[in-house]
Structure formats: C-alpha cells, structure tokens
Amino acid sequence: MGEMIAHVGRWVLPVSSLPIEEGAVLVAGGRIKAVGPASEVLRGFKGEVRQHGTGAILPGLVNCHTHLEFSALAGRVPPQERWEDWLWLTLTATSKLTPQEKNEGIRRGLQALRDTGVALVGDISNTGESLPFLEASPLDYQLFYECLGFDLLDLSRLEEAFPFFTTSQVNENRNISAAAHAPYSVSPALFKAVKRWNKARKRPQCLHLAESAVEVKFLTRGDDFFKKLLQARGRWVPGFSPPGLSPAAYLHSLKFLGPDTLAVHGTQLQAADCALLARTGAWVILCPRANVYTGAGTPPLPELMQAGVPLALGTDSLAGNHDLNLFGEMLWLYKKYRRHYPEGRWLRLGTLQGAQALKREKDFGSLEPGKKAALGFIPLSRERRFWEELYANGAAGAWQWLN
DSSP states (O other): OOOOEEEEEEEEOOSSSOOEEEEEEEEETTEEEEEEEHHHHTTTOOSEEEEOOSEEEEEOEEEEEEOGGGGGGTTTSOOOSSHHHHHHHHHHHHHTOOHHHHHHHHHHHHHHHHHTTEEEEEEEESSSTTHHHHHHSSSEEEEEEEEOBTTOOSOSOGGGTOGGGGSHHHHHOTTEEEEEOOTTTBOHHHHHHHHHHHHHHTOOEEEEESOSHHHHHHHHHOOHHHHHHHHHTTOOOTTOOOOOSOHHHHHHHTTOOSTTEEEEEOTTOOHHHHHHHHHHTOEEEEOHHHHHHHTOOOOOHHHHHHHTOOEEEOOOOTTSSSOOOHHHHHHHHHHHHTTTSOTTHHHHHTTHHHHHHTTOTTTSSSOOTTSBOOEEEEEOOSSSOHHHHHHHHHHTTOOEEOO
C-alpha cells in the first residue's frame, strides 16, 4: 500500500465539492485516501505531514486537445487575423520540419504540459509519432489518431485506409482512439468508419468542428478555399455538392455526434447548433486563446452555457498558441466572463469536466478517495482575489507537483 502522507494547505480545492479552508489530502500507494478539513483528516494520524503553507492544493489538470507533433513550430507561425492564412502557414512550416525537430518538439511539448500541471492529455496525431513519447511520459493520455480523406467515398472498415489500426497494440490499448479531422477533410464514409471503430471499443472520438467561417461557407454553399486546398493535396472530389447544412447539423445527419464525441473549437456555432449539441450530449472543447491566435474567432460561450452543452478545455498546439499552459485558457475565460459566471467554473472545465470528456473521471479530475494522487500546489497570497490569483499564478508557471 505504501506510506501514508498527508498534504496540508491553506486551501484544498476538490473541484467535485466546495473549497476547503485549512484542508488536507491523505495519499498512499499513488491513490487518494481521504480529503477534508485538516482538523478531521489528521485526527489520530501518525504518518508524515507535509505543510505546504499559504496556497491551494488541487487536482492535476486535464488538457483535452493538443497537437504535440506541431510543438517544433513554436515561434515559427505568428498570430494571424484570418484562420485560412494561419492554416497555409502552418502546413508550409510543417512540411519543412525534420524528423529530429519533430521528435524534440514532442519532448518539449510533453515537458511543458507536465511543468504546468497537466496530469492527463488528449493528443491529436495523424502519424502516430507522439505515441512512444506519451507512453514514456509521466502523463496519462488519450491519443486520437486523426484520419483525413475527403475522397474516401467507399470505405467499410477504417483499417482499409489506415494501417495504424491493424495492430494489436492499437486495438488493445484503451488509451488510443480514432479521430476525424474536420467536415471539410473527411468523407461521410470515413466519418462513419471512425465512429464504428470507436463504438466497438467504447472509446471517445473527436473532430474539429465549426472552427472557421470558411468551413461554414464550404458546407452551406461551397467555397473556393477548401476546393483549392483539397486539390493541392490530391483529395478533391469532382462534382462535390455542399450539403447545405451547418457543420453541427451536417455531423448530426451522419449520426456522428454523441456523448463520446469531443467537438473542438466551435467558434462558428450558432444558437441552433448549440441546442443540437446539447441534445446529442456531445462535448465542446474550448481553446479560446488558440482561436484568437489563429484568427478563428471566439467560441460562443453564453450560447453554449445556456443550451447546456458540456464543456472542457484544451490549448491546441504551439503552432497556434503562445504556450500549452491550460491555466492561460482559464485566465482568459475568467477575465472575459468574470461578471457573468462563477469564478471557479473555469477550473472545473480544466479538471473534472476534462476527465469526464475523455471518460477518465474514475482516476482524474478531482480530489476524491480512490482517485489517482495526481495533485499539485499553487502558492497564493492572502491579499488578492482568490480565483484571479490562482489562474494568474498558474498561468505564470507557479505549479508544484506534490507526488
């Protein structure tokens, strides 16, 4: 079982319940054994007590959306006013990376996640190159192998087009899922094959949805931008006719949406789309700083909240964000919506709700007995606003692991 250790702090933030002033967390054998007021938890306790002082003990974060394979592009793709300009620059820069640069970038990206408090990451890969690095990392993970194929019009099994899914290593690893890239790069047959593969193995799935205005235009009435992009990549389908639907409605028509689906970005979602996502139980993964960086816009948070869409957080990649620090997303949301929503809500999106989105809430996302002892500490003063200081200090890199 291992030695029992008590971590004591001015504040304990279980996330699944109210903050505890002068709290304690007991851990042993890598699991949480008890959480509560220090006066109760330490009553009769004879083991080691570690006093962490003025600050907050909280669960490790859950970053639901990264692209670690783009980490080598840090500083190479500047912020853009138009998302389509950012996409072209990113594709061009990616094509110039060497395998060594990619690998070193993945290592740096994983270290950056760890250093800023991430315990569980959802990583998008369309090569599988990040998998061995994730397996060797102290982070837990859900790898989403991203499938592209606008021209794959006749596909019954995912394995027919993507050999990655033929190995026993992939089929038996519950931490690997299939992902569809986006409505403008995936055929109806491929969307259905991705869903069948995940459903048979009870694994979550994801896609980029309603990320840009040009995506909406492409699906509703056609657009030259994606036609040119697909032609350049040898994926265009002559005679393509737009479905005349919003991205969310289009995915719903393919029966792709559901509680196991993570729809990322959603900057162009309308009220009717939000209501549709809420009815299907699909998650929306917010990456607000990345959306501003890439020129995609901002997610319609009030409409998503009002509709009751389940939400979690991601940072996207170092090609499209300043860093991979999830506290940066929380701080952005806090500053923009401080007068409209409870101040502690953003921590929940970056912890428990992220774990729920990835179907890993039994182990991660909150401080509760039985869960993994993935917890950390952020120093705080007694003078500033509590939640603002928590997010700001976390965004500044103040996270300290306690395990």
